[in-house]
Amino acid sequence: MKVAEACCGINSQDLLESYSSFWARIDRFRDSDLTSELRPKGGLVRTWTVRSTMHTIPAKDYYVHVLGGPGRRFQPWFDNAAKRRGIPDRDFRVRFLYQPLLDHIKGRTVTSNEVKEFMVERLTQRGLKGRMKLQRGWSSKPTYGPAWTGVSEMSHLGLLVNAGRKGSESLWMSSADYLAAGRSVPDPEECMVELVRKYIECYGPVSREDIAYWSFLLKKDVDMALEALKKDLTNEDLHSGGEYFSFGGASREAPEPPGVVILPEFDSLMMGYKDKSRFLSQDIVKKVFGGLAAVNRTILLDGFVAATWKRKRNSAGMMVDVSPLRTLKAGERRSIEGEFASYADYQGTSISVEFK
Known part of the structure; x- marks a missing residue:
């Protein structure tokens, strides 16, 4: 947990590959050290956050990373993709697709395939096309599948988290069930400011460009967060002509790197x-x-x-x-x-x- 916090999340788009990131930073690390915490009510959670990539983050900072991350930047993409597939707006998706799914899976995990089948059924019930021809990535071959699953959007909205694997399939769980009880949903703008603060603490001194690159936040959002933090920030002179930010004496001193x-x-x-x-x-x-x-x-x-x-x-x-x-x-x-x-x-x- 300390490593995930010190790095402001460990990139885990490929979960098995990311184990080596922990090994590189923890003496005598074993995979069980990670899996013992990467579980419901555990200390770690894996979800989409900065740059819209999977990261393993401290569970206590879940909403900071998810609601404070670049999810809002992707909302127009979700809306446009849904519109092209004949799916109504986000309010409809939350009320008639996502919340019913969360009620259906309360207290348990489900596979990606179970989510797909549930969405096909819900869309059909609402008089919408449940399955359609889809173009996947760069493949020239179209495939047929659910018109909408919502897994990515639900994850960016802080409703759903990755809960491991069952064979070759990913497992998913309601974030309310996965996280420790008693966590209230904070204000997204406060989360964004806190995310930028954590990044500067971990990586500072950093430039505006570094913050935007790491987080994939819009420039205006980076500026807003820096404005909210300015009374605590220190401007560092790195002899590069740019503006760099840290928290001065509060920033962590970098130890001597290993050989x-x-x-x-x-x-x-x-x-x-x-x-x-x-x-x-x-x-x-x-x-x-x-x-x-x-x-x-x-x-x-x-x-x-x-x-x-x-x-x-x-x-x-x-x-x-x-x-x-x-x-x-x-x-x-x-x-x-x-x-x-x-x-x-x-x-x-x-x-x-x-x-x-």
Whole structure:
């Protein structure tokens, strides 16, 4: 929980990949340390928040992240998508689709397929088309499916949370049932200000551009939050000509970075700043941030990205290919191999390392 709070949420779009983000930050971490808290009434929750991507966040901060995040920025998209599919406005969706679903699943989890079937039935009952031809992503092949499920919109509205998996299917649960009892729903604007405050505490000093990049809030919302926080903020001079914000002495001092850190795809550090120069040279940014929004696995040496890595499982265990982004000394290579030996112990497998 402390790591999720210190990082203002751990990116977990790929849940299994995100376990390695926790391992990189916690001595002797085991997956059970996370799963024991990632449960109903537990200390952690996984849901869509900043950048509209899945994050594992402290349950106590759920509404701050969800209602204070960029959900309002996506509301026009939900409205337009619903309109194109013949689904009425948000008030209708909440009253006649979402609230009945929440009543139906009260106190239990349901699979994605169960949500789909429920929505098809409700839409049909209201005289609307329950199923239709859908275009999925970049596929040229249309598929047939529910005209509307609402899972993403309900999550952004703070009504539904991810509750794990059942086989290959995601499980979902009412946020009111998942969270500890007694949590009232706060004002969204207060949540937004608190989210920006938490981000500055964790990542500061930061610029307006960093805040907008990390949160995906609109510029006007970032400005409003900074205005609300201005009496507590300190303007930092980083000799870059820009305006940077922190909470002065209240901000956390960064500890000395470990000698070697192995990070997974889309790690929260990589996504924490628009300006990557704190840990990544400008001339190699594109080697970490690839096409189609890819963010490669990285290896940090003394706090700076020195290599990317890929893995492939085989009958002997795991093969790791390390691609250096600068010349590595023999001692640095040995340190990387040693860290992958620790990673192998965590993964419960053997790992062979090859430098490209």
